């Protein structure tokens with residue numbers, strides 16, 4: 446046991462990314478100690494600089510009023526452009542292909558308005574059976590909006606969330622019935638199991654059948670390496686309060702592939718912020734969309750909700766992508782190994798065991814009743830370990846490479862073992 450603790454300490458000492466932890470506000474327990482925060486998959490921690498950037502926006506408002514839209518440091522009309530390079534890097538996209546705007550479900554609707562063009566022959570949307578409820582509601586309502594029937598036109602692929610999605614079978618299904626499917630909407634990382642899907646391969650098969658491919662990257666962006674442009678994904682949406690650490694209700698984002706950048710004849714739900722920047726303030730009566738993802742914007746964005754994202758993206762940009770990715774894999778491998786060695790018969794890791802099929806999150810099914818699992822979760826929280834619990838007996842933990850340490854993974858397993866009795 447102490448061997449493992451020593452190993453954890455040595456790994457922390459040798460970790461080139463470790464200094465970044467000091468750039469985040471670390472939640473405290475009731476007794477004032479640092480909590481072991483393993484919930485970055487749900488709400489990422491606050492970058493210390495977030496307060497400074499929010500205050501900067503408030504100060505500009507106090508001092509300059511409406512002038513801050515156009516003048517001074519980081520004018521508000523183009524504020525979202527400050528976020529583009531960091532988002533493009535994380536998405537594996539061209540700057541033209543990404544924009545920070547709205548929130549995830551809103552962006553999903555806006556992009557489905559353009560990319561879900563059902564015909565009687567091709568009217569279906571394929572999602573996974575264990576899809577996040579908001580995604581399910583969004584696609585069902587879109588199907589109904591177009592006069593089709595969700596009972597026949599929403600295909601829910603796969604079983605329940607306690608099982609992994611079988612990619613091989615999904616590709617075969619797409620080859621069989623792809624010609625009736627208008628849109629394939631899949632997660633980059635499945636939120637309950639932490640499974641990473643082979644998006645590139647699935648997209649290739651789906652697009653060969655003429656389907657549009659959309660991704661929900663809520664649990665993927667900032668967690669796993671993405672190459673949306675090269676993978677030929679049509680569109681993607683995300684929120685920024687999970688691995689992007691931008692705070693509750695932060696501004697979300699979207700990706701639209703370059704090949705659609707000038708598809709101005711695509712129907713879209715338009716607003717003035719998507720209109721050509723050069724003539725926007727001439728207030729013309731005809732809408733002329735911007736090229737690229739920016740052309741899907743509707744409103745001027747909340748600067749106060751965008752400022753923390755800027756702080757977080759700067760932290761991502763301050764480390765090498767390779768180092769961050771290597772730490773993520775080493776940290777999650779370390780946690781998985783300890784769980785296997787010490788709790789093999791009491792905890793089942795639902796998340797795939799191979800590095801290419803998972804990000805940093807592990808979903809743990811406890812070999813207990815539902816009520817006992819809930820009690821264990823409550824006691825973990827009381828002991829200062831912040832993780833989450835999903836019905837009936839699953840605990841999700843995400844050691845996040847930007848701010849978590851190897852000793853925290855060790856300490857989590859210690860406490861879980863204690864609570865399991």
Ligand SMILES: *Cc1c(COP(=O)(O)O)cnc(C)c1O
Nearest residue numbers: 548549550577579636661663684
């Ligand atoms: C977190 C999450 C959402 C959240 O949607 P909002 O519109 O940001 O509230 C949607 N989909 C998935 C898969 C998520 O994990």
